[in-house]
Amino acid sequence: MEVNNKLIAKLEVILFAAGKPVGFKRLVELCEVKSGEVEEGLKQLKSRYETTGSGLVVLIHDREAVLATAPEQANLVRQFLKKEELGELTRPQLEALSVVAYRGPLTKPELEQIRGVNCALILRNLQIRGLVETEESSSTMPKYKVTMDFIRYLGLKDIKELPKYEELIQHANLERILAETSS
Amino acid sequence: MEVNNKLIAKLEVILFAAGKPVGFKRLVELCEVKSGEVEEGLKQLKSRYETTGSGLVVLIHDREAVLATAPEQANLVRQFLKKEELGELTRPQLEALSVVAYRGPLTKPELEQIRGVNCALILRNLQIRGLVETEESSSTMPKYKVTMDFIRYLGLKDIKELPKYEELIQHANLERILAETSS
Amino acid sequence: MYNITLEKWQGPMDLLLQLIEQEELDISEVSLAQVCDQYLKYLAQVEELNPAEVADWLVVAAKLLLIKSRLLLPGLALGGEEEAKELQEQLKLFKAYLEAGQKIDKLWRQGQIEYIREKSIILEELKRFSPPPSGLDISILEQTFRKILAILEPIIKLPQITLQKAISLKEKIEHLRNFIKDHAGLTWQHLKTKARDKTEMIVSFLALLELVKQKEVSVEQNGLFEEISISRSDSIHQNIRTLDH
Numbered sequence: 001m002e003v004n005n006k007l008i009a010k011l012e013v014i015l016f017a018a019g020k021p022v023g024f025k026r027l028v029e030l031c032e033v034k035s036g037e038v039e040e041g042l043k044q045l046k047s048r049y050e051t052t053g054s055g056l057v058v059l060i061h062d063r064e065a066v067l068a069t070a071p072e073q074a075n076l077v078r079q080f081l082k083k084e085e086l087g088e089l090t091r092p093q094l095e096a097l098s099v100v101a102y103r104g105p106l107t108k109p110e111l112e113q114i115r116g117v118n119c120a121l122i123l124r125n126l127q128i129r130g131l132v133e134t135e136e137s138s139s140t141m142p143k144y145k146v147t148m149d150f151i152r153y154l155g156l157k158d159i160k161e162l163p164k165y166e167e168l169i170q171h172a173n174l175e176r177i178l179a180e181t182s183s
Numbered sequence: 184m185e186v187n188n189k190l191i192a193k194l195e196v197i198l199f200a201a202g203k204p205v206g207f208k209r210l211v212e213l214c215e216v217k218s219g220e221v222e223e224g225l226k227q228l229k230s231r232y233e234t235t236g237s238g239l240v241v242l243i244h245d246r247e248a249v250l251a252t253a254p255e256q257a258n259l260v261r262q263f264l265k266k267e268e269l270g271e272l273t274r275p276q277l278e279a280l281s282v283v284a285y286r287g288p289l290t291k292p293e294l295e296q297i298r299g300v301n302c303a304l305i306l307r308n309l310q311i312r313g314l315v316e317t318e319e320s321s322s323t324m325p326k327y328k329v330t331m332d333f334i335r336y337l338g339l340k341d342i343k344e345l346p347k348y349e350e351l352i353q354h355a356n357l358e359r360i361l362a363e364t365s366s
Numbered sequence: 367m368y369n370i371t372l373e374k375w376q377g378p379m380d381l382l383l384q385l386i387e388q389e390e391l392d393i394s395e396v397s398l399a400q401v402c403d404q405y406l407k408y409l410a411q412v413e414e415l416n417p418a419e420v421a422d423w424l425v426v427a428a429k430l431l432l433i434k435s436r437l438l439l440p441g442l443a444l445g446g447e448e449e450a451k452e453l454q455e456q457l458k459l460f461k462a463y464l465e466a467g468q469k470i471d472k473l474w475r476q477g478q479i480e481y482i483r484e485k486s487i488i489l490e491e492l493k494r495f496s497p498p499p500s501g502l503d504i505s506i507l508e509q510t511f512r513k514i515l516a517i518l519e520p521i522i523k524l525p526q527i528t529l530q531k532a533i534s535l536k537e538k539i540e541h542l543r544n545f546i547k548d549h550a551g552l553t554w555q556h557l558k559t560k561a562r563d564k565t566e567m568i569v570s571f572l573a574l575l576e577l578v579k580q581k582e583v584s585v586e587q588n589g590l591f592e593e594i595s596i597s598r599s600d601s602i603h604q605n606i607r608t609l610d611h
Contacts, residue, residue: 009238013256014263016239019202019483030263052231055192056199073196078489080197080213084205085486086496094502098510114514116521118313118332121203128486130495149495154504163508173518202483240480254478261477264484268477274467275377281467297459300377300422307521337470338478346469351462 007031007041008048015058015067024063085128096122097131097146102162102169105135105143113177190214190224191231198228198241198250204331207246229340244334244342254338269336279305280314284333284342285351288318288326378426379460381408386457393457395450399434406430429453552596 010031014022027038042065046058057070069077089097092115099114100106112119123144126132131150134142151159159165193214197205210221225248229241240253252260260266272280282297283289294302306327309315313332317325334342342348383393385404391397409427433450557574574596578585586595 005236009236009253009256010259011238013238013252013259016199016250017252017260017263017481017483019485019487030259048235052235053188053192055194055196067199069196069200070192073193074489076193076196076213077200077487078492080200080209081488081492083213084201084209085488086492087498088500089498089502094506094510095514098507099514101507102511112311114518116307116517117310117316120313124203124486128488129497131497147495150497153495153497154502154507156504163504168508168511168515171515173515173522176522177518200487202486242480249482251480251482254480257477257479257481260479260481264481266481269474269479272471272474277467277471278380278464281463281470284470285463285466297456297463298377299379299426299456299460303521335480335482337473338476338480339473346466351466354459354462 003037003040003044007033007037008045011038011041011045011065012067015065018066021061021064021066024065027065085125092117093122093125097126100126100132100144101146101150101159102165103174104132104145104159105137106145107141107143109141110178111144113180114174186220186223186227190216190220191228194221194224194228194248195250198248201249204244204247204249207248210248240340242331242334242340244331245328247331249331249335251335257338275300275305276309280309280329280333283309283315283327284329284345285348286355287328289328290324290326292324294327378405378423379457380464381405382426382430383457383461383464393454393461395433395437395454398430398450398453398457399437402430402434426453553593555593557596 011027014027014030024035024038027042028035031038031041033041042058042060046060049056049058055070055073057068059066059068096111096115096119099111103110103114108119108123111123123132127134130147132144133147135145137143146159151157154162156162162168194210197210197213207218207221210225211218214221214224216224225241225243229243232239232241238253238256240251242249242251261268278298279294279302282294286293286297291302291306294306306315310317313330314336315327315333316330318328329342334340337345339345382398382401382405385401386393386397389397389401391400406427409423429449430453433453436447436450574583574585583596583598586597
């Protein structure tokens, strides 16, 4: 079957952005083509990755597709994740963590207002490490707080046992800077 | 430079697994090669994505690389991830941003000299939006520069694609040389 | 007269550039002198609108006045060649970046964002609680949080600081006004040497012009390039020349 390159690029983009298996049905919907075309497109994407000597592979199983790293690269991925994501905390990570610990649960914009820098990647990392998690909330904006694992790791039963907890979270500077987020 | 395909595959795997910008330094460490080889490998990976008509692109900025979706795929990704569009940039933000983009890294007083107004709040807002960051430096005065997010949001592959980049950057360089020789 | 409100201007450079462009002039010393009065008119409104930025606007006002006076009254020997050159350069540079900013805005609005994956990929085996290898305790958290609270201090105070700067400039003008009024028979030369730096000299001159305009003092110059003497209007009423036009 003739499948145009545009479709292949679209499939690649969706699989990349997803980072997990995506069903054929969803792919058909998003690409606005027939099911057979999606299957053919995936086949061609798969063979393109194979022939260019890429480190990535397209896996197809049970009418789902995923873009993943080749099995022989697992060690490299492990090494990378250990160093980059699970190594020592960087200064900005530690700072964000201390704010979430004392002032959490709080939203990302609130954290950013206090820190004065963008915290998207920092929060992503703290979540991977299991130090921070989002709280179930009815509002649209998720709130971040430290995990029970982290509280226990610090030797505490409750995060409110942090030194000078009451005094520090009632600091006037915090209220005033947060007042600016809402305005 | 001759770079073997294995290195290119490794770089691709790391960038894919990271899903965020990775510094050249880390790439050198993980691939156990010289810095020049990483740079050459990235260049070849970048051009492979371009020539195969892939939906993905390799972006390089400020000695970091990231794997991202191609600019023309933005609508598809937005639909898939249900992403909202970015808010507008205000005029003062645009002004400050263009100075930092063409002239950065530069200090706050240098920026203020050009804009003629105090820029503390603007810089803070741009940092919170993730468009500007400070450079790690030993000097007391932090220097500001644009981020990889800035490159990504504008759909550029390289900061050199900014309108009139060469012209404006030459202007800045010339002034710098003049200032240095006169002092 | 242009019907524009000041909220539109993002700063003195922005306004200055618009004034020059509306007159269809190039950026030059002459055109800066030409738009000086219009600029001052706007400045009067800016003070009411955004006190936090008055200082920035005043500095440019002082430079413009100096440039204008220099062209009108070369005999004053005010200096100011440097200020004129600097302001022109600053304005040209500002214009270039302003235009570049508009192009950045165009790209931004196209929304052709290059997306990265939002979530990280993590190997199943690494999905576990991972504190930093070298450890972390509550005292580090406390210290870090205290530092962050301290850093917030100047940010919260920011609007007040700019305001203070503005007030001190205005106070300086007020102070000089009183000084001039109290010392009838002063010469410009005297005032000039009293100034600690160029900015203060410019501000002195600004104050002097203001007083002349309000007819509180008179200035007298017997010939081109000669000493200018300043006196209270109630003591001398002869040979008044306002420097205002």
